[in-house]
Amino acid sequence: MKRYYSHGKLLITGEYVVLDGALSLAIPTKFGQSLNIENNTSGELLWISRDEKGTVWFKETFKIQANEILKKIDNDDPISNRLLQLLNVSKNLNPDFLGNNKGYKVTTLLEFPKNWGLGTSSTLINNISHWANINPYTLLDLTFGGSGYDIACAETNKPITYKIDHDEILNQAHDDKKIKIQSANFNPSFKSNLYFVHLNKKQNSREGIAQYRANTSDLKQEIEEINHITTAMIDCDTLEHFQQLINQHEQIISKIIKQKPVKEHLFNDFDGSIKSLGAWGGDFVLVASKDNPHNYFENKGFSTVIEYNKMILK
Secondary structure, eight states, X not given: OEEEEEEEEEEOSOTTGGGGTOOEEEEEEEEEEEEEEEEESSSEEEEEEEOTTSOXXXXXXXXXXXSXXXXXXXXXXXXXXXXXXXXXXXXXXXXXXXXXXXXXXXEEEESSOGGGOSOHHHHHHHXXXXXXXXXXXXXXXXXXXXXXXXXXXHTOSSOEEEEEETTSOSSSOGGGSEEEEEEOOOOOTTGGGEEEEEOSSOOOHHHHHXXXXXXXXXXXXXXXXXXXXXXXXXXXXXHHHHHHHHHHHHHHHHHHHTOOOHHHHHOXXXXXXXXXXXXXTSSEEEEEOSSOOHHHHHHTTXXXXXXXXXXBOO
C-alpha cells in the first residue's frame, strides 16, 4: 500500500494580494489529509473519502481506460465531477498514470472538519500529484486555480513566505512562473496570546478571488505596504506591535475588496485584534488578545477556539 500525506494551511498575511505578487506569510497546520492506495485487479478505481471521525462522506467508483477515467454511474454530483477532473487532468499530464487498467482502492482521511477551510482541496491535489508523479502547481492551475501558497504549505512543516514574481509573463503554468518560497523564522514569543476562531461557515475561495478581481486596479502601493507588514510580523517581538500590524493589514484589504473587517462586522466590542485569514467572510480568523478569549467567542456562538500551539506545527 502506498501512502501520501499533506499538511493543511493558513494564510497569515497577503490574502487576495498574494495573487498579484505580495509577499505573504503562510503556515502549515498540524491537521492534514492522507491518501492511501491499495492495488487490486478489478479494473476499477474505488474512491472512499473519510472525515476526521472516520465516517465515509464520499464514495464513488470509476472505470479505468487507456486514455481517460470514466464514472461507473453517470450523475451530476459536483464532488464526483471535481474528482474526475483531477484524475483526468493528472492522466493527461502523465499518460502512464493509471495506464495499466489494473484496479485500485483509494482511501482519503481528513484530520480536520471539511468546513474548517484548512485545505481539503489543496491537500488532495498535492497527494494526487505525488501519486501521479506530476507537478502539483500545474494540476492546481489546470483545475481549481489560485496562488499556490496552499500547495507550498502542503509540502512543508514550517512557516514560509510565498511570493509570485509578476515580472514574469502572467497566465502561464506555475512551473513557468517564478515562485519564491522561503522558510520564515516566525515563532512569536507571545504565541500564547494567539488563537484561531472558526466563523461557523466555509468560505469559497474561488468566489472570493472572483470578487477581488472585480474590485481591483493598480495595487502597487498596497502590495508594498503588505510586504512591509509581512516582514514586520515575522520580526515582531511584542503582542502590542503585532496587534498594530493586524489592524493595519485589515484596513488595507478592507479598502481593496470594499468589505468591513471582521472585527468591525461581528466583534466590535472585543478587546483585542482580529484578522481574517484567506477569503473574507468564513473559515478561521486569527485573534491576538492579552486575555483568554474563549468565553467571549463562545458567548457569541463561536465555539471553535483553538490555541496557536494546538493548530500550528512546532
